[in-house]
Structures are given as structure tokens and as C-alpha cells.
Amino acid sequence: MGDSQYSFSLTTFSPSGKLVQIEHALTAVGSGQTSLGIKASNGVVIATEKKLPSILVDESSVHKIQSLTPNIGVVYSGMGPDFRVLVRKSRKQAEQYHRLYKEPIPVTQLVRETAAVMQEFTQSGGVRPFGVSLLVAGYDDKGPQLYQVDPSGSYFSWKASAMGKNVSNAKTFLEKRYVEEMELDDAVHTAILTLKEGFEGQISEKNIEIGIIGEKKEFRQVALFIFPLCVSA
Amino acid sequence: MSNSAIDVPSRGGFSFDLCRRNDMLAKKGVNLPSFRKTGTTIVGLIFQDGVILGADTRATEGPIVCDKNCEKIHYMAPNIYCCGAGTAADTEAVTDMVSSQLQLHRYHTGRESRVVTALTLLKKHLFNYQGYVQAALVLGGVDCTGPHLHTIYPHGSTDTLPFATMGSGSLAAMAMFESKYKEGLTKDEGIQLVVDAICSGIFNDLGSGSNVDVCVITKGHKEYLRNHLLPNPRTFVNAKGYSFPKKTEVLLTKITPLRERVEVVEGGDAMEE
Numbered sequence: 062m063g064d065s066q067y068s069f070s071l072t073t074f075s076p077s078g079k080l081v082q083i084e085h086a087l088t089a090v091g092s093g094q095t096s097l098g099i100k101a102s103n104g105v106v107i108a109t110e111k112k113l114p115s116i117l118v119d120e121s122s123v124h125k126i127q128s129l130t131p132n133i134g135v136v137y138s139g140m141g142p143d144f145r146v147l148v149r150k151s152r153k154q155a156e157q158y159h160r161l162y163k164e165p166i167p168v169t170q171l172v173r174e175t176a177a178v179m180q181e182f183t184q185s186g187g188v189r190p191f192g193v194s195l196l197v198a199g200y201d202d203k204g205p206q207l208y209q210v211d212p213s214g215s216y217f218s219w220k221a222s223a224m225g226k227n228v229s230n231a232k233t234f235l236e237k238r239y240v241e242e243m244e245l246d247d248a249v250h251t252a253i254l255t256l257k258e259g260f261e262g263q264i265s266e267k268n269i270e271i272g273i274i275g276e277k278k279e280f281r282q283v284a285l286f287i288f289p290l291c292v293s294a
Numbered sequence: 295m296s297n298s299a300i301d302v303p304s305r306g307g308f309s310f311d312l313c314r315r316n317d318m319l320a321k322k323g324v325n326l327p328s329f330r331k332t333g334t335t336i337v338g339l340i341f342q343d344g345v346i347l348g349a350d351t352r353a354t355e356g357p358i359v360c361d362k363n364c365e366k367i368h369y370m371a372p373n374i375y376c377c378g379a380g381t382a383a384d385t386e387a388v389t390d391m392v393s394s395q396l397q398l399h400r401y402h403t404g405r406e407s408r409v410v411t412a413l414t415l416l417k418k419h420l421f422n423y424q425g426y427v428q429a430a431l432v433l434g435g436v437d438c439t440g441p442h443l444h445t446i447y448p449h450g451s452t453d454t455l456p457f458a459t460m461g462s463g464s465l466a467a468m469a470m471f472e473s474k475y476k477e478g479l480t481k482d483e484g485i486q487l488v489v490d491a492i493c494s495g496i497f498n499d500l501g502s503g504s505n506v507d508v509c510v511i512t513k514g515h516k517e518y519l520r521n522h523l524l525p526n527p528r529t530f531v532n533a534k535g536y537s538f539p540k541k542t543e544v545l546l547t548k549i550t551p552l553r554e555r556v557e558v559v560e561g562g563d564a565m566e567e
Binding site: 153 | 402
């Protein structure tokens with residue numbers, strides 16, 4: 062980073078001590094499609110709306126939920142292309158960690174390294190912050206974990222969280238519904254209901270994506286034939 | 295030479311700076327320590343359902359056997375394995391690196407790795423280093439286009455074959471293959487032939503020995519038979535064990551427990567965030 066004419070940072074402090082570019086990045090995230098995550102006692106579920114700009118788009122080619130390692134998955138709210146770049150970098154970092162230490166990367170480590178990348182882009186020359194917030198779901202030796210990473214590079218561990226358009230309603234809904242000893246199946250059900258709350262139009266298995274990771278520590282996308290059973294209520 | 299505090303390594307390729315120094319030292323009689331090499335017999339063959347790879351388990355440092363049971367069949371991908379002969383560090387590092395690259399490639403494409411992909415990544419790397427990375431490999435696997443078996447030489451050339459052998463025991467093993475190989479072998483016939491070939495290397499080549507490892511790869515399934523055959527067990531083990539008579543008398547025993555040097559104060563101030 063730091064081409065000749067842009068060796069200065071575009072993200073500079075305002076007189077009130079704020080980094081305006083990061084605030085704007087968070088606004089970009091806030092206008093992105095809703096995504097949420099719930100940590101259960103025996104796993105984690107992450108879910109997102111998948112509203113495509115037109116019915117002509119081949120929805121099977123769009124993957125908003127990606128896996129970073131066999132036991133860590135991620136979803137985003139905000140700008141898709143920025144997400145792709147971060148996923149690529151994170152996968153490479155996870156693989157490098159594995160090469161060096163011959164153990165699968167712990168969730169906290171991967172979150173930390175991804176956050177460090179996002180922070181770099183707030184303090185380097187000629188670049189802008191990423192316009193995405195990530196929800197990282199993983200299951201390692203410390204159990205199930207859910208982290209949110211913001212464009213500023215700060216990260217938080219959540220029991221349940223939401224981001225994007227419908228964040229306040231979704232979070233209120235989750236606060237009411239969240240129970241400490243929730244199992245993974247209940248968590249999936251709750252996730253779908255939370256998405257349904259703020260959904261414009263008819264919710265179906267074609268316009269949402271759900272990823273889960275259970276005790277077997279394998280992140281995978283849920284085949285949505287269970288969907289009709291969950292959304293009869 | 296850069297002036298920055300961080301030493302930036304030169305981009306790409308092997309740094310040959312120390313080769314002149316090594317030559318000069320060798321002329322003065324100071325030789326490089328000998329590498330740990332895998333003397334080795336490694337083989338591979340294609341049978342009716344896939345690929346079988348085999349290897350011995352002896353690693354040598356010059357005339358000394360430094361590892362009697364090392365693993366020469368390396369994992370590359372769930373459907374691809376690679377046997378390595380030559381300098382042990384080189385084979386392990388190169389297969390590890392390409393295995394990592396294949397994993398990233400699988401994430402990006404969402405597909406199973408192909409054997410030719412592993413082949414190309416390996417040969418590119420070895421050619422780049424002009425033979426200084428001394429790894430001779432037998433690469434085998436089954437992908438969507440079928441079973442494949444390749445040999446890769448340290449300078450970067452490759453062959454595609456129905457049956458292949460590499461290493462110091464390759465001639466002994468090839469003699470077995472040439473006389474007994476035929477197309478459409480069953481799994482048991484294939485494993486038996488591979489075992490025969492490796493045993494031929496174990497017993498007739500000094501650089502190969504100890505046990506036989508076998509790996510069978512078929513479509514969607516693999517079996518790694520570590521130490522499939524142990525033709526060299528330790529035969530004469532003293533059942534009574536060895537007892538060495540005591541030479542030094544104990545006159546006095548005094549135990550001094552270590553005292554704590556640091557006082558631990560519970561509940562101090564928390565660090566400011």
C-alpha cells in the first residue's frame with residue numbers, strides 16, 4: 062500500500078475525534094441485506110437474506126455464506142465484492158497458520174487476523190475501509206463461537222447478533238427469543254423466524270441462506286428442505 | 295543492501311549467495327554435513343479401480359539409518375497422495391507447500407483437486423529451483439477424469455505412466471513390475487504386486503529397508519495402510535531385560551523444597567483498556 066501519489070491515508074480524523082470514513086462504512090453496512098447469527102449450546106447458526114436484483118439472476122451462483130476452514134464459516138452485510146476479497150485473504154491466512162503450526166486455526170486467531178486486515182485499510186495510503194461487517198461462526202476446542210467484525214477492525218463475541226437493514230428489530234426479536242441453553246435446531250428455527258420478521262415479500266428457501274456448524278465441527282450450508290417445516294407458524 | 299530496519303528478502307528464487315562460500319570451504323577440506331536422504335524404494339501402479347502407491351520406511355544419513363520407520367507417502371489432497379525420494383526435508387516441504395496451495399484452490403473453485411493440478415504446481419516449483427530442491431516424487435490419485443500416476447524428477451521433468459518406481463531401489467522394484475504387471479489388476483493383486491516390488495527394494499538395496507507402507511486410492515475413497523507389512527522385526531530381544539550393576543554408592547539424601555520467590559497479591563487493579 063502506498064503508491065507514489067497516495068502515500069497519505071484517506072481515512073483521517075475529524076475535529077471531533079471520529080473517523081468519518083469508518084462511520085460511512087458502517088452506514089454502507091447498515092443499508093446492506095440483513096444477516097444474523099445465533100450461538101447455541103452445541104453449535105452456531107448464521108443466516109442471511111438473499112435478495113437478488115432481478116428474477117433473471119441465477120440464484121444458485123450467488124453464495125453469501127462461505128466457509129473459511131472446514132470448521133469456520135462467515136456471512137456478511139454490506140458490499141459483496143469487499144466480502145470476496147476478505148474471504149480470500151482469510152482463507153490464505155488460515156492455511157498459512159495451518160502450514161506453520163500444523164493445527165487448525167482457532168476461531169479467535171482467524172478473527173483477529175481478519176480484523177487486522179480490515180484495520181490496515183483504515184490506516185494505509187490510498188485505500189478506503191471495507192464496506193462489510195462480518196459474522197464469523199466457528200467450532201473449535203473452546204466450543205461454539207460467534208464473532209462480529211466491523212469495518213474499523215474491531216471485533217466482538219456475541220451470543221446472538223444481527224446486522225444490516227433490519228438490525229434493531231432483529232436484535233430486539235433475538236433478545237426476546239434467546240435462551241442460554243438453546244440447542245442448534247432451535248437456533249435454526251429462531252434464525253429463520255428472525256429473518257421472516259423484517260422480510261419484504263414472501264420468504265422461501267430460494268431467497269435466504271443458512272449455514273450451521275455443530276459438534277462434528279463441519280461447517281455446511283443447510284439443505285433447505287427443512288424450511289417448510291420451520292415456517293408453518 | 296537495504297537500509298531499513300526490517301531485512302527484506304530478495305524476491306523469488308533461491309539465493310545462491312552462500313554457494314561460493316561453500317565451494318571455498320570445501321576446497322579447504324570443510325565439507326557440508328551429509329543430508330538426511332530417503333535412500334528409498336517408492337512405487338506406484340494403476341489398477342482397475344484406481345491407483346496404489348507403495349514405499350519403504352528407511353531414512354539414511356550417509357551410512358547410518360537415522361529413521362527405521364519414517365513416512366514417505368505424503369498427503370496432498372483427499373484424493374491425491376505423493377511418495378517422495380531424495381532429501382527428506384525437500385520432499386516434505388514441497389509436498390506440504392503444494393498441499394496447502396491445493397487446499398486454497400479447492401476453496402476458490404469449490405471442486406475436487408485434479409492430479410494434473412498437483413503435478414503442474416510441483417513441477418513448476420522444482421524447475422524454478424533448477425534441481426537444487428532434491429525431491430523425486432511419485433504422484434498418484436483419482437479425480438473426475440479418472441486415475442492418474444506420474445513421476446516427477448528433481449529438475450522438473452515429469453512422466454505419465456501405468457506403473458512407476460523411483461529412488462535407489464527403483465531398479466529392483468521395476469524388475470518386479472516389468473515381469474508381473476498387467477492391465478486390469480484387482481485390488482488384492484495390485485497390493486500384492488506393490489508389496490513384492492517394495493520388498494525387492496528392501497532386501498536388495500542398502501538405501502531401502504524396514505517396513506512397507508501402502509496407499510490405495512479409488513474414486514471417492516482412500517486407504518492408507520501404514521506398515522502394511524513388517525518383514526524386518528527385531529528377532530532377538532532379551533526377555534529378561536538388561537540390568538546394570540550399581541557402581542556408585544548413595545551416602546546421603548537431602549531434599550530442599552524450592553521456596554516461592556514472588557509474592558502473589560490477589561485482586562490488584564485491573565489494567566486500563
